[in-house]
Amino acid sequence: MLSPALRAAIAQHFGTPAIVVDLDRVEANIARLQALCDRAGIANRPHIKTHKSPVLARQQVEAGAAGIACQKLGEVEVMAQAGLDDILLTYNLLGEQKLGRLGRLLAERPTRITVAADNPVTVAGLPEAARIGGRDLGVVVECDTGRKRAGVETPAEAVALARDIAARPGLAFRGLMLYPPTGAPETTQRFLDETLAGLRAHGLEAPIVSSGGTPGLAEIGAIRGVTEHRAGTGIFNDRMMMAAGIATLEECALSVLATVVSRAAPERGILDSGSKTLTSDVGGLDGHGLILDYPEARITGFAEEHGFLDLSACAARPAVGETVEVIPNHVCVVVNMVDALVTVRGGAIAGLLPVAARGRIV
Amino acid sequence: MLSPALRAAIAQHFGTPAIVVDLDRVEANIARLQALCDRAGIANRPHIKTHKSPVLARQQVEAGAAGIACQKLGEVEVMAQAGLDDILLTYNLLGEQKLGRLGRLLAERPTRITVAADNPVTVAGLPEAARIGGRDLGVVVECDTGRKRAGVETPAEAVALARDIAARPGLAFRGLMLYPPTGAPETTQRFLDETLAGLRAHGLEAPIVSSGGTPGLAEIGAIRGVTEHRAGTGIFNDRMMMAAGIATLEECALSVLATVVSRAAPERGILDSGSKTLTSDVGGLDGHGLILDYPEARITGFAEEHGFLDLSACAARPAVGETVEVIPNHVCVVVNMVDALVTVRGGAIAGLLPVAARGRIV
Known part of the structure; x- marks a missing residue:
């Protein structure tokens, strides 16, 4: 999980939703996959x-x-x-x-x-x-x-x-x-x-x-x-890979830093990440992402810039303005939604990584 | 429907998938919505x-x-x-x-x-x-x-x-x-x-x-x-608006020009438009878009750049290389997938319209 200080820095510099990539984990994932292939020849x-x-x-x-x-x-x-x-x-x-x-x-x-x-x-x-x-x-x-x-x-x-x-x-x-x-x-x-x-x-x-x-x-x-x-x-890995037993949470290198923007009722909330951020790819899973801070919360559906939260199973519940970290169902489509990813390394912001090959129409 | 000549010109200039907007229809839709509001005061x-x-x-x-x-x-x-x-x-x-x-x-x-x-x-x-x-x-x-x-x-x-x-x-x-x-x-x-x-x-x-x-x-x-x-x-309107009785097909101003890239079996096919083009937004509908050329065909699912076609209900079926025109389920998320829309007017290519406010992360 991103530390509170790092979350605050990302929110401060880039706002939310931010698609955050942990470069240390990326390198570990690259090495692990390479080693798997090497071992198999x-x-x-x-x-x-x-x-x-x-x-x-x-x-x-x-x-x-x-x-x-x-x-x-x-x-x-x-x-x-x-x-x-x-x-x-x-x-x-x-x-x-x-x-x-x-x-x-x-x-x-x-x-x-x-x-x-x-x-x-x-x-x-x-x-x-x-x-x-x-x-x-x-x-x-x-x-x-x-x-x-x-x-x-x-x-x-x-x-x-x-x-x-x-x-x-x-x-x-x-x-x-x-x-x-x-x-x-x-x-x-x-x-x-x-x-x-x-x-x-x-x-x-x-x-x-x-x-x-x-x-x-x-x-x-x-x-x-x-x-x-x-x-x-x-x-990067994602919730689908975790569900398939292919990756652990510690091997998930990409998460979406989101803000709770509405809590109109005790059992409901709204994230600032909707189908234009997390995408509607379900991947056979229940809900649209894993909220690390509130794993009992369900993202039940989307508007384009709203993620609908069902908090009824949560003992503690997020307040408006709180940031939460979401592991998306399917990273490949989430990356495709933005022009750049926010990168972190060693617990600090590293910079922006352009998604160079996205959105191209010719 | 886009004429065969216009489809060929779009495919020739921009390739597929192309997100195509008919500016004549856009103007008619703008005028119709304005008139609706005006009449209601x-x-x-x-x-x-x-x-x-x-x-x-x-x-x-x-x-x-x-x-x-x-x-x-x-x-x-x-x-x-x-x-x-x-x-x-x-x-x-x-x-x-x-x-x-x-x-x-x-x-x-x-x-x-x-x-x-x-x-x-x-x-x-x-x-x-x-x-x-x-x-x-x-x-x-x-x-x-x-x-x-x-x-x-x-x-x-x-x-x-x-x-x-x-x-x-x-x-x-x-x-x-x-x-x-x-x-x-x-x-x-x-x-x-x-x-x-x-x-x-x-x-x-x-x-x-x-x-x-x-x-x-x-x-x-x-x-x-x-x-x-x-x-x-x-x-623009879309398949959801048609299903809701809000728009007719003639009022749909946006379509995706796609190419059939595979026909591995008689009852199946693959479009070059997957979840990174048409998006996984279902909108409560059956299938992921209406193929104007083959309305009995169903887009049953997606890979990122593949749309899976079930052609079993179709008498005539598209060949590999054929272009088809798709009315997407939900236009708002489809527009968000590309940096520019291909515009047409009077049955000819008008140009490219940048989706200026998409993908912005800061």
Whole structure:
């Protein structure tokens, strides 16, 4: 928990709501995730969608990460322009505008960039980016081993798409990308084994087999053949990660400093953090955040700048004007709400960290 | 619906997801809301939290609005610096940092600013802003007539707080602020009548009785004594307003142009608009938006940059690479996700409109 003196200083300098990141904890989290990957003999490719900051991405690389993952082309652009290298864009890139931007990035920067594809339309478009860029573009096939999101659903489709990629001018087949469900590594293993065998039968190799997810860190090493792991949330952690048993409260590096702005009735209150700060992401949890000072309080709902507090279970209750510290349900979307995070280190304010890759529309 | 040619031009220039605002419809909505207020003989004070744009706020004033409402001090600062006048901050302002900022704004700009308060702690802090500003600060008492959000719960509390305000140096009691529940005007009427009588008994007048809400426009004029109405969403409208019978599809001025990026199975698809674009605000509706091209499709959930489509009810289904137009559940939070909106007029791209007051952390 932020000390009373530090809270007062943050409120004094930046007001509330402030999205506060403890850099000591961030470094510990970065080191812990790197050590997990190192122990498993798997390359670490942190997903920067969580923080959108080249400064933190660089720290992750300096701690041993082999590269980074991005979820949007705008994130890739910001990271490449900041000098980050070996970027995996885990997204189907489509449309002339995006292919042109990717092509220009390939032409202007030496950055190693690999993109994901799960369908022939995406694959058919990518050579245009390679052509504009004047160099080959690496492509991995996104595979769905049970989450029912993006990704081909069968090994046969994965092999067919890999062959399609390998046959296209300007594209280099680089391997496979997975986001496996947790708790069922054997399903993913069967999919992966069959796909790799199918690739070999067609003379193709998969130098990259990228797995992902912060919850998946609990099973790291369980799927043979995986070469790297993408985890995003673990740099900060949140209430979802705590609920999943992935992180302790002491490993939560981000919190929202909020002020109680109304106490219209004994059992109710209002925080100055609503859906435009904590976001409506529920993540399967009860309530919209954990109030460290009043853990029995529930954030039951939101207006845009109001968080509605049910205090009926609280023995002690906050007064108007009191600041409270909230662990949000889902950090990745909370970071995305502001232009800068307030950073602290050693119990004192360190400064402001721009969320450099957020809000970009072109 | 955006024409195929306009969609292609937007995708070409800005890529997707693009948050698109039809300026012709915006003007029609502004005029319609103004006419509703005019007919009821009630001043129009649009709430700019929906658009956060001084350009649109100025259009609202030019169409006849008496002033504007803001939900955050950062919005007030942006609007005042852009020359907007008569601003009501519908929020309990607390803490030295915010009071100092408000004071400096009062000192540096001639803007008429009124703030809301629902408790004595807020009221006790406000004279400091007036002192720094070197001029009186208007204050209205926020009253809760049934929504159980912010606002005093009884007429007696409202009168006591008004007397507290009137007795403070630097503060001027300006009246009452309500956000009444819809469908029960008589409850609000009783609260208001009793409060106004109590104020008169203590020699206080309420020149402002501010009511609000876009849904509340359907009952405008139903509460005697209301002097002005604050509506935000109505400038753009959304799926919530359509579901509430407040707006037709033709009155929806904002949509998200999205691309189908994956179709891994016949009954499923993925949009490039996830919780970082459409937001997880559900608003009591089924699904996360209305896809105009495929109204039977459901957006069942989100990853951050993925919208999960259930296409099982659709006869025709979109192909990968196809663009679709989505009416979001709740426009106010969607606008807040980007630095700029794409504007169209007369069926052609007009330009980019900065969301000037978003993301501000200080």
